[in-house]
Amino acid sequence: MRWGGGFLLGLLCLLGLLAWPPLLRGAVDQALPLLGLEGRVGAVSGHLLLGLRLQGVALKGEGLELRAEEVVLAYDLLGLLRRELPLSLTLRKATLRPTWEALLPERPAPPPALRVVFRSLRLEEVEVVLPRGRRLFLPPLRLTLLGENPYRFVARLPGGSFLGEARALSRDLASWEVAFGGEVRGLAFFYPGLQGGRLWGTLRAGPSGLEGQARVEGGAVEVVGFPLTGVQGEIALAAGQVEAHLRGRGLEGPLEARVRVDLKAPRYRFQVEGRPGLPALARHFGLALPVEGDGRLVVRGEGWEALRLSGAFQGEGRLLGEPFRHRGRLAFDRVFRLEAEAEGRLFDRTYALGVALEGGRYRARYRDDRGSALALFGEGRRYRGAGRAAWPRPLEGTAEVRFFGEGSRYRVAVEGPGARLPLFPPLDLSGGVAGEGERVRGRVGPVLLAGTWTDLALRLEPTPLAVGRLEGEGRVRGGRLLLDLRYASPYAAFPVRVRQGEGGFLLESPYARGSYRKGVFALRLAGLPVRLLDEARLFGEAVYREGALSGALRLSGRYLEVRAGLRGLGADLEGRLSTPLGALPLSGAYDPGEGLRLLAGGLSLVYREGLRLRGEAALGPLRVAADLAYGEGFSGAALLKGPWGLQGRLIGEGRRLRLALAGPVEGEGEVYPRLALSGRILPPWPEGFSAPPLAFRLTAEALELPGVGRILLAGRYPFLLDLPFRYQGVEGRLLAQGDLEGGSVRLSTPLGEVRGEGAWRALALKGKGSLAALGPWTLRGGADLLALAYRGEAALPRAGLVLELSGRGKALRFTGQAPGLLLFGGYGEGLALRLSARGYDLAPFGLPARLWGAWGLEGGRLWVETPYGQAVLEGKELLRARLLLAGPYLEG
Known part of the structure; x- marks a missing residue:
């Protein structure tokens, strides 16, 4: 009994000894080296057979470092009978620093002799810090863990964070399942181009390695400088390799990528296929180009520390609505290389463009079938180029071009004299532009430009044409041209709008419509007002194709009718010139080589390098x-x-034309380049007619008759005339006003007044007055003043006489009759007069008598019979006669 009690007491003492702190510390200190750990433990408590509480722990071993405020370890030693050690572990305020290589050994470790089984693992404010892998390409990682299986965690990587839950799959903590979700850019360690999106999935880690699946949505990735958006797809991790099949959009086109990452090698490979859009590709390189279309792109790459890739692309597109094809190759192996070619048609030309880029050096060459050849060379921020550029049709000619640039700044110099454009004299389109980035400013010939390449303002300074000049403003927006132009000449003035449409240009005007497409210029004219002598209208259609004109034009006006049949670059002309003095038929032709040849009556007008007028012609009363x-x-x-002896002599004197006049108009002066004539007018007045002296001054603005009248030489030539005169002792006044077409005339004397109103070719005449012996008179008739012709009827009611008058120029004819009286005569080369009486009653004049007989220029015989006798008048001249009287009361 004593032995049994002693044994029990000894056992109790032994059990108490196993809880003695010095013994526990000694056991811990001896166990640490056996476990491959070194460090310190601040305080130890507990029982050696049941478990330990360690405080102030700082331990370090191969692939592991632990710092904890408290570690509570409970174990069941009876499990050793089963070759396992059941454990319950609690970590408080701990930091573990393992390595990736320790967690993921290169070769699975042999099964341990003693299997550790975790009954529980509790983590309170525990942080796991993993440095960047050495053997494995894995990022540095900081995990904050909390709870008991499963464990919530926050994983912080250099690019972002992940939230998740880790679940131990085995009691020895050798296998784990981790569910996570977070930002794609958190994986930027593996590829710096990962920029955005969401990633979630599940990983399983165990003795056999790491495997799992993940999915990405809304990803944003940059590959060799090209942004990809909307990336989505699956990612799989198994056997040390990551495989991804991703889809997204890049450069406004669909893209598909397959990626394989070998974490053991380490190395990654990828292949990207897609159809990037050309507008987005241009914007990526800082260019705003009016392009459309896409192309197939295939890029393959591999690497790890260094990236190597190769690729090819080809496709079709449109530049300013015109088709082109492109193809090329690209590569990257320490240096980026690109070779690209494009071929297509742009408006009036077929072109080929080649671009080559290697590192910081680049070059480009451009050629077209119009004769353009341009080359550009650059390195880094500086570039230069030169060549020859053909102007776009309808312009003809080339310009020498030089350009220089550094970074976003550039200068372009253009030498383009002698550019040719139909209807224009040779144009000098020399000048230059300078800019920075999109902004540009400069001048090319008469065109000033300023703005950006996507919104460029243009101004055309007044530019001479073959006839007249053109000016205006416009813009180029998005590669489309819009011009508002104004044409002005002495003959016409009208606005023109030029608008670039699909594949060409459209012309719009109130009187015309036109288009220019694929080298063909078509124009339709509908009454374009033109002033040639008087206003005329131009009608017709013209087509310019392959350097030649076709079609027909018609110029129709009051004085001029011309028809032109277009052929080549010339025309056949036919028409008629009508003037108040008469009409002249016109015929001729225009050819670029031979110039203008025009016949008008007997006059020949030829214009080639100079103008020559030869021949003789009659125009009404004028002869030239x-x-x-x-x-x-x-x-x-x-x-x-x-007429009336008028003569003029037009003399060429170098830069001047002088005119000398004689006859009824006397004067001289200059008619070109400044019109300045002065002199006097001496009309062939009838005998007995007198008027004030008619001095005149003729300028480009007006014909002035000082004190008498004035004619404005503009518009419809309005005039005013106030001419006093005396005829046969009778004073009168002639008043007239109007314009080229018509007006009013008033002739007044003490004997009466005559008025005329209307068109000069059909002037309506009315008059009335009173003659001392014959009594009142009236006049009705009409006149064509331009032809100096008139016709009318005068009535003398008291005498019962009606006279019919007609004349042209100085010529006058009249006939008259009354009961018993016939009168006729006129004035042409001389005076003609004949009177015949057969009992004409003179009672209305207060004479109780009748008149008989005949009288004319050669005299004749007239007699008067009265109740008181007879009087006889005889003679052989108009104004000389003998008077015989016979009667009951008188004879002599």
């Missing part, structure tokens, strides 16, 4: 004989002969 030329100056002369 000319041999006048204009080249560097005027030479020769032209003679004019008109």
